[in-house]
Amino acid sequence: MAMASNGALVLTQEEFAMVCRWAYDTCGLDLKPGKEELVASRLGKQIRRLGFASFRDYYRVLKEQSDGPVMSAAIDAITTHHTSFLREPAHFEFLNKQVFPSLAAAGRVRVWCAASSTGEEPYSLILSAEDALGSTLAQRIELMASDVSEPALEAARRGVYGADRVSALPAAWLPRYFLKGQGAFAGRYRVKPAYAQRVDFRRVNLIEPLPSIGPFSVILCRNVMIYFDRPTQERLIERMREVLEPGGYLLVGHAESLTGVKHQLEYIHPSVYRKAGSKCR
Ligand SMILES: C[S@@+](CC[C@H](N)C(=O)[O-])C[C@H]1O[C@@H](n2cnc3c(N)ncnc32)[C@H](O)[C@@H]1O
Incomplete structure (x- = not known):
């Protein structure tokens, strides 16, 4: 040194x-x-x-x-924790238009954000579903969010963000979904407990065998596999495939094509993959 x-x-x-x-x-x-x-x-x-x-x-x-x-x-x-609310918005649009409506109409929908960093991704999922589907259907989404970093998970559980972090959200979302900080907390926004408590945050290290957490209809594993080598990516994709329901979806980051990575998922469109079978419609 x-x-x-x-x-x-x-x-x-x-x-x-x-x-x-x-x-x-x-x-x-x-x-x-x-x-x-x-x-x-x-x-x-x-x-x-x-x-x-x-x-x-x-x-x-x-x-x-x-x-x-x-x-x-x-x-x-x-580890790199870069994230933001509604990052790669096409995924939320896809889920809220093409995946969640029919699944939520049929019952509960289990979703896993597999590298949730400081929480912006799982909260984006909950809040955009609330906005697009309405409360009755959105409440059927059971969201587990995990990360390897304890400090990132602590920040995610707190759900408190500076004004700069929430500034790109639709204006109506702030009073609807966030508490505005007063006094010493001025300039900060906290996800309202009614929404925050819908996310179950846990520590999961993606390179280890998964605890018994499945099955899921949807897994978001975005912008973390870029840091892994090919064999690690392949092991992880197989473990995620095992905890997906038949017909369930895996969403990866837009910059993370699985081209050249061996897997048994069906390619739907860029960054969206699906497990064979038909339970999830
Ligand atoms: C760049 S952030 C991506 C956050 C979010 N998914 C997004 O797309 O905005 C990557 C996250 O992966 C987490 N991570 C890195 N290695 C991991 C591992 N082995 N298991 C679980 N999480 C890991 C990091 O702690 C970090 O919070």
């Missing part, structure tokens, strides 16, 4: 390789050469915050902990 003149952490090639191995084994991240500075900057903050004298001291603790605060903060630091 070395320090640049601005105090930033600089990792040796060997140290970078150690972090890559750890990130791959822990959460499947396929960190490529070229990410040295990013990794050093993110871990450097942890090393300073926790008061470690060297990268090696920090890394030793990280390797010793299979769980715990140092590990949890490192996973949060090394």
Whole structure:
């Protein structure tokens, strides 16, 4: 470990390789050469915050902990949480027009957001369904949302967002679905508990065998497989296929084509795949 003149952490090639191995084994991240500075900057903050004298001291603790605060903060630091409300809106339109109406008319609809980050994606799903289908049908959607990062899940459970995060939402949504912060909370918006409590947030690491969570009519696994290598993607898609109902849908990020990835799902249109069978109509 070395320090640049601005105090930033600089990792040796060997140290970078150690972090890559750890990130791959822990959460499947396929960190490529070229990410040295990013990794050093993110871990450097942890090393300073926790008061470690060297990268090696920090890394030793990280390797010793299979769980715990140092590990949890490192996973949060090394993963990318970029997300936004109504990101890739075509998916919400597709679900609300072509998938949810008939499923919700027939009964409960189980949906899983498999990399929910700080919550904008699952809340977008609940709120857009509420808006498009009305309360009676939307309430039949049972949404589980998961992520590997505990801090991201905590933020998602709080459901509090700055004005900049909600500014692109339809104006009518703010008074309808959010509580506006007052006093010390001015400028912040909280998803109303009536909607927030419809999301069951849990920690699931997508590279591990899935806990017994299925079956689902729809899985959104968006903008996370880009960080995984091909074998990890293939294992994950197969595990998700197993917990999909026959006829259930898998939605991936628009930049995440499954071309070249071995899977047994039917291609519907870009970023939308379906399991064979016909329970979900
Ligand atoms: C870029 S965000 C995508 C958020 C949201 N799905 C979207 O499209 O806006 C990727 C999320 O995947 C999570 N992630 C990374 N590796 C993971 C793993 N092995 N298991 C579960 N979640 C993981 C990260 O913590 C992060 O919150």
